[in-house]
Amino acid sequence: MRRSNLPQNLGFLLLWICMITTLFFLLALLFFIVSKGIRIISWEFLTQGPRQFMTQGGIAPAIVGTIYLTMGAIIFALPLGLACAIYLCEYSPKSFIVNLIRIGINNLAGVPSVVFGLFGLAVFVKFFGFGVSILSGALTLGILVLPGIISSTQEALLAVPQSLREASLAVGATHWQTIKKIVLPSALPGILTGVILSIGRVAGETAPILFTAATFYKKGYPDSVFSEVMALPYHIYALMTEGTHPIRQTEIAYGSALVLVFLVLVISILAIIVRQRQRIIYVH
């Protein structure tokens, strides 16, 4: 017995080292962003627009822009995605074509985000003539998260036991009543987790808005859905690659990165909490 402990200890040590490396990377990353970013964060930084060629002032328009784009994308994608998942899981007959659609949607979730940017450019910016605008960007981001919302909702719906549906139908509820009163409430935590994760993803995406919505500098706040918009992720990219004051811009980029990471992490932690509570509910 003692003999075979050596390979085991070595193996476990190796696994442990890999785990620590990954955690260390995450913590180092967060530490870097927080320690450098916190110096630049102030009330002024969060509530004012940039001044003096990006060397002074804050990032308020970029924060507002990101909120607009994210909200727009979710308002567009959520009803469509939910309806599509409900249709595929609850209404459509189990056929080959439906299966094909399911596989297609799952695979679309893996298509590179920059390709969605191309879609958005060809369809919303050019074909529909929305131009580079909040509308184009929000629709592009909406299409980007649509597959994710559909497949996570589907998973949540499939996890609801068939017996619940049958019981509901047996006591005389209609199909829609069963879905509304029985299936959706049981699937809610799962659906919610998927939606919250999608919000986090949309808020941090850059490539799809590069040529559909984002601009480096805009005076004041956007006044309609057809105006260009500043957005946090694009702002970080632009600060590092454009402009004429690299040192001062890097500092502002640290501040912007901290705000963005803070936003996205709060959203993800929310999703993790929702899922934990769901597990507890199922156990009891």
Added chain:
Amino acid sequence: MFRKAKEFIIEKLIQVCGLASIFFVVVIFLFLLKEGLAVFKIVTPLNFLFGKSWYPISDPAQLGILPLICGSLLVTLGAAIISIPIGVACAIYIAEIAPSKTKEVLKAGVELLAAIPSVVLGFIGMVTLVPWVKNIFHLPTGLTALSGSIMLAFMAMPTIVSIAEDALYSVPKSYKEGAFALGATHWQTIHRVMLPAASSGILAAVMLGIGRVIGETMAVMMITGNAAVIPHSLLQPVRTLTATIAAEMGEAVVGSEHYFALFAIGIVLFIISFAINVTADLFLHRENR
């Protein structure tokens, strides 16, 4: 009567919405095809894929994407070499060794890593990793394929870890108990029983991780140096397919050959990611059976 009508309307409404999102996706793919295929009036598909020079705005434009494909492959290969062993090791640690409370924390940690936007990773890579690579290897610039590979490895990690962990978790408990009953140590059980049993799920995890790396745009664009030449080592600047689209689409004139070529690159990316996802799907289903 009223109830029946309501039921009917709601069902149709859901059906319309559901079909609309499918319709959307199809139409949009057709748009991509329409814009992208136009480039093949100018170059043959073979010359486009295997042409060695990418000078889209010279006259006449040279539209060969081989350097870009090589760039993408090199960065992906580097990232795979780093992320596959570490990612699978993390998955084994989380699934098999960590006590259940630590496990929750570790899983949450991996999920947070997945949530960090790629532009932030690119930014941090630019201000930390790039200068380090430059100094350690005494290079003229730290914007190299290696820097990109390292950063992307940690982006692929969460995908690999969570799917591989699922695969290990779904190995029937009886396998493990059987191995223990025969007197195998925990380590022997892991590498002789658990890993082979979960192998197709782990392969799927690796494929999806690689898919994530190939499609990654912002971080790559910021830290790999964007030189459209066929690379000979990891320590050279490269330009990937995704970065080319992101960097050049802003300047391309609508309707020009450059514009169509960028859409054609989009089609290439679409096909690559589709192939990867379908393969991963097959692996996952083989496991289910």
